Amino acid sequence: MPVLPPLDRPAIGGVDVGVASTVVRATYDARRYLLLVNDSDTVIYVALGGDAVLNQGIRLNADGGWYEMLEGQNLYTGPVNAIASAGSKRLTFQEA
Numbered sequence: 014m015p016v017l018p019p020l021d022r023p024a025i026g027g028v029d030v031g032v033a034s035t036v037v038r039a040t041y042d043a044r045r046y047l048l049l050v051n052d053s054d055t056v057i058y059v060a061l062g063g064d065a066v067l068n069q070g071i072r073l074n075a076d077g078g079w080y081e082m083l084e085g086q087n088l089y090t091g092p093v094n095a096i097a098s099a100g101s102k103r104l105t106f107q108e109a
Contacts, residue, residue, distance in 0.1 A: 027105040030057055030095045034064035037104055038093040045084040046109045047093070051075060053102035061089045065096035073104070 023046075028037045030053075037059070038047065051057045051073035059071040059080060071080050073095075082088050095104050 023107050023109040025105075025107050027052065027103050028095070029101045030097045030104050031100040031102070032097065034060070034066070034094045034096050036092060037095045038106060038108060040091050041108070042090050044082075044088065044090045044108060046088075046107075047082040048107045049073060049080045049093070049095075050105045051078040051102075052105050053097065055097050055099050055102045057095050057097045057102055057104055060094045060096075062091045063094070065094040067096055067098060 028035060037049065049059060054075050056075055057073045058065050058067055058069060059073060060066065060069070072078070073080060
């Protein structure tokens with residue numbers, strides 16, 4: 014399970030991902046942390062910087078698959094997109 018760093022004012026929410034590439038988080042140059050959690054019953058694929066494509070990129074398994082970006086490690090501040098094989102699949106996030 015991910016360990017959350019101290020966050021001053023995190024953005025917490027979710028995005029419904031569908032069968033077309035969906036913007037999950039826009040470019041945020043001040044990003045220090047981003048956690049993505051698949052809160053659906055279907056695999057979701059994440060792409061950093063470009064359109065998300067099924068069966069490519071970062072795979073988030075159904076029912077809690079997650080990906081964490083940390084400052085000083087694997088942080089990416091550009092746009093984050095996602096796609097699922099069925100519509101209205103929930104991808105939650107916490108960003109700071």
